[in-house]
Amino acid sequence: MPEKYDLIIRRAQLRRTPAGQWMDIAIADGVIAAIAPHVDGIAAQELDAAGGLVTESFVNTHLHLCKVYTLQMMDEEALKDYHGADMGKAMTAIELAARVKEKYDERWIIENVRRALVDAARYGNTHIRAFADVDSKARLEGVKALIRAREEFRGIVDIQVVAFAQDGMVREPGARELMHQAMELGADVAGGIPWIEYTEEDMRQHVREIFDLAVEFNKDVSMLVDDAGDPGLRSIEMMALETIRRGWQGRSLAHHARAMSMYPTPYFQKLAALLKKAGMGVVSDPHTGPLHARVRELLAEG
Ligand SMILES: [Zn+2]
Incomplete structure (x- = not known):
């Protein structure tokens, strides 16, 4: 037989x-x-397969799925600032891009999302951690669209919806309530961006509040950290410390971390040890500019 x-x-x-x-x-x-x-x-x-290449499927750990195909709606100025050589204007770019969000509506977002997910499936990208902006402009429109898409594509593309406080938790009015509502709607991951806050104390507060949500809803954490060419930005360290404090080892993921490329070596080594202790992953997003997380060195540090 x-x-x-x-x-x-x-x-x-x-x-x-x-x-x-x-x-x-x-x-x-x-x-x-x-x-x-x-x-x-x-x-x-x-x-x-007729001789065609067969590989594992691709995993995309960082996709702003609520913003796909909005390039046409975004100012050219914003793109120039974000990709500029020194990236010092990255913060301004995020604010400019926020203009698109004044028109946010689940009904047109879902169309773009479906289009992107069909392409993802076609090109072998079957696992996506997808960010949906949650702030006073985007409100819950992105989260709703992504949750709907997650159900529609179940069994084809595995989607984790990140409720993402793009404009901050402390400086953005109403962000706390909206983030809580997004988790209640069924977001899979609590997402933050501490470096965007104005002061270090606010960054710490931001990190704590994202972890509060993660613990309350028993979800993993993703945070976009230190996404500018400024070695003084160290929100990745705050995130690692909070991961350990909350017992969330292995459940938190840092993205971008471009400032890491400018850290002095002794501090970088200390940080690498801390990340290891926190069981924290680092996602590099090298397409956003010349600076990027020190992936090879992190691997060498174990
Ligand atoms: Zn990003």
């Missing part, structure tokens, strides 16, 4: 086998059961 599988992909080019040495991949109960030049078996579904 031939072995029975759910799916067999035949004649697949893999990354680590020589070109032209095609393999069959057999899948049963959601896991790869066999990889061989020829899998003897039958499956409910067979696909012929």
Whole structure:
């Protein structure tokens, strides 16, 4: 009796086998059961890759899914500021981009989101941590659209919706209430951006409040930290300390952290040790400019 599988992909080019040495991949109960030049078996579904490359699917840990295809609606000035050589104007760019949000409406956002997710699936991006702005302009429109999309694409693209306090928790009026409502609606992750607050004390407050939400709703944390060419920005450290304090090890993720590229070495090493202790991941977003998180060195520090 031939072995029975759910799916067999035949004649697949893999990354680590020589070109032209095609393999069959057999899948049963959601896991790869066999990889061989020829899998003897039958499956409910067979696909012929015909020599095409077959890889793991892609994971996108940082996508502002509520803002896809809004480029046409955004001032050119904003883009220039954000990508400029010194990136000192990154803060102004975020404020300029906020103009798009004055027109925020779940009804047009969902159309853009669907378009992006169909493309994601088509290109093999099957897991996305998706940010939805939550502030007095965006209100809950982005969160609602992304939650709807998460349900529509279930089983195709796995979406984690991040309720994201883009304009701050302390300096933005009403952000606390809106963030709480977003978590109640069913957001999967509590998302912050502490470095955008005006003072260090406010940054600490911001970090604490995001963790308050995470603990209340038992959710993971994502924060966009220190996204400017300023070595004085150290909200990533505040986040790591709070992760440990709350016992949230392994459940928090820092994004951007561009300032890290300018930290003096002794401080960088201390921070790397702290991140390790917090079990904290770091997502680099190198497309936003010449500076980026020191990924290779973080790996070297364990
Ligand atoms: Zn971002």
